[in-house]
Each structure stands twice: as C-alpha cells, then as structure tokens.
Amino acid sequence: MRIVIENVGKTFIDSKKREVTALKNIDFIIEEQEFVLLVGPSGCGKSTLLNIVGGLMSSSEGTVYFEGTQGKEPNLGIVFQEIALFPWRTVFENVVYGLEEKGISKKELQEKGQIYIDMVGLTGFEDAYPKQLSGGMKQRAGIARALSIEPDLLLMDEPFSALDAQTRTLMQEELLTIWNRTRLSTLYVTHNIQEAVYLADRVIVLSRHPGQIKDIIRIDMPKVGRDKEQYRNQSEQYANQIWELIRHDAEEALKEG
Numbered sequence: 001m002r003i004v005i006e007n008v009g010k011t012f013i014d015s016k017k018r019e020v021t022a023l024k025n026i027d028f029i030i031e032e033q034e035f036v037l038l039v040g041p042s043g044c045g046k047s048t049l050l051n052i053v054g055g056l057m058s059s060s061e062g063t064v065y066f067e068g069t070q071g072k073e074p075n076l077g078i079v080f081q082e083i084a085l086f087p088w089r090t091v092f093e094n095v096v097y098g099l100e101e102k103g104i105s106k107k108e109l110q111e112k113g114q115i116y117i118d119m120v121g122l123t124g125f126e127d128a129y130p131k132q133l134s135g136g137m138k139q140r141a142g143i144a145r146a147l148s149i150e151p152d153l154l155l156m157d158e159p160f161s162a163l164d165a166q167t168r169t170l171m172q173e174e175l176l177t178i179w180n181r182t183r184l185s186t187l188y189v190t191h192n193i194q195e196a197v198y199l200a201d202r203v204i205v206l207s208r209h210p211g212q213i214k215d216i217i218r219i220d221m222p223k224v225g226r227d228k229e230q231y232r233n234q235s236e237q238y239a240n241q242i243w244e245l246i247r248h249d250a251e252e253a254l255k256e257g
C-alpha cells in the first residue's frame, strides 16, 4: 500500500506548560513495497512520527493517507523495541493473536500461524512460553505476530536495539530475507546508521528542534544477491553521507543530555 504523509506536525506541552514542537512540515510518501527508514539523533521525533503514522497518537497538523482503504481502518503490523508478548500465551498463541481478532477459521488460523512461525525461524517453539525464549526469539515472535495479519504497513520502532550486537546483526539479515519474501511497505525507526543503510530503500534523515526532514537518501543497492565487497564500499559511503547530515544535531543532543 502507498502511504502519504502530508505536512504532519506535532506540538507537545511540556511539564512547565511550554510548547515543544516535536515535528514540523513532515512530507513524504511510503511507496507500495518500499522499506523506508527514519534516522536522526535522540529527540528528533522519530518515535512520535511512527506513532502518528500508526494512529497511536494524533498529529497537531497534517494528515496521513492510506491509499485505497476508502475510509476503512488500515491493517497495521507494529513491532516495538520491547516486544509485549502475552506471558500466558504460547508462541503460537501469541503469533495468531491478531488473526483471532479477525475471526478467521481455525484451519486458516493454524496454517497462517505456522507459515509465519516458520518464516521467522521459530519452528519447533510453537508451544514454548515467552519466559522460555531468548531476547532474539521474543523479537522473532513479535515480528511473526505483526506479519501474520498481512498488514498494509509494517511499523518497526528500534526493534533490535535491546539485543546484543551479534544477535542484532543476525536479526537484520533475517529481517531482510523475510522482507524480500513479503515486500511489505515498511516504516522503520533506528538510531543506527549502518542498520538504516543495510535495510532501506530510502533513508529519511530528521533534524531536531523541531524535527524536520533534513534530507532523503535513496539507497541504490540491490536487496538480494549483494556482492559483499561492493556492498561494503557503497554502504560505507552512504553511512558517511548520513552521518555528516546528523553529526551536528547529534553533538547538540549530547550536550543537552
């Protein structure tokens, strides 16, 4: 699905009753089957924007259109940093939670649940409970749950930032493999520039105070069958380009603490 984010702004009132403009004049489109990354320094409004697009927060200005829904609620799959799996449900029961809400048949529920459990590499863990899973496995279950409803848009807010570095790298690789199969329109928030370059079709770089679009970088690299050497060279150039855009704001964010 194509999603149009038009002139979105958000103003909060802080604890001292002052207005804080978190986002201003945010305009971009997530094309059908496009993987869009939002990057920017701490406090630039990444999560606020993702929450607005996901309908979890209202905007102060502007609109988000989901094309072709004809006024119906879009189907959204959401994955957060801390996956809130139901502790009393098994992996399978967690994964099919959103499908149960849709009232599909038991047979279809069983089939679809298994497809997504297999896709995220949790085959054999269907009957495990969340407390029996590692952080990476919980995240896989959360991704399977978001995918199982076959969403119009997949929203991911720092999904791997609580994982150790090696698990994170592996999860990024797996996500790209999964994404190549599903080709869902995706909006993904991260602090991590390498992660952004690795996953994105386009990277939207936000500046802070107020959060505005500083630049949009198209990552012109294949998503399948990457030549390792070529990828290393190109990705480094993209990462440097993005870092130069963020650097000043990141230094300011560091000073403010």
Ligand SMILES: Nc1ncnc2c1ncn2[C@@H]1O[C@H](COP(=O)(O)OP(=O)(O)OP(=O)(O)O)[C@@H](O)[C@H]1O
Pocket (backbone or CB within 6 Å): 012, 013, 014, 020, 022, 040, 041, 042, 043, 044, 045, 046, 047, 048, 049, 191
């Ligand atoms: N509920 C709120 N009330 C007041 N100000 C808020 C609220 N939520 C966010 N803000 C402010 O809006 C700005 C953007 O916050 P947001 O959490 O979206 O940024 P972020 O880029 O996701 O940050 P981080 O990378 O640190 O998670 C910040 O200045 C933040 O302090």
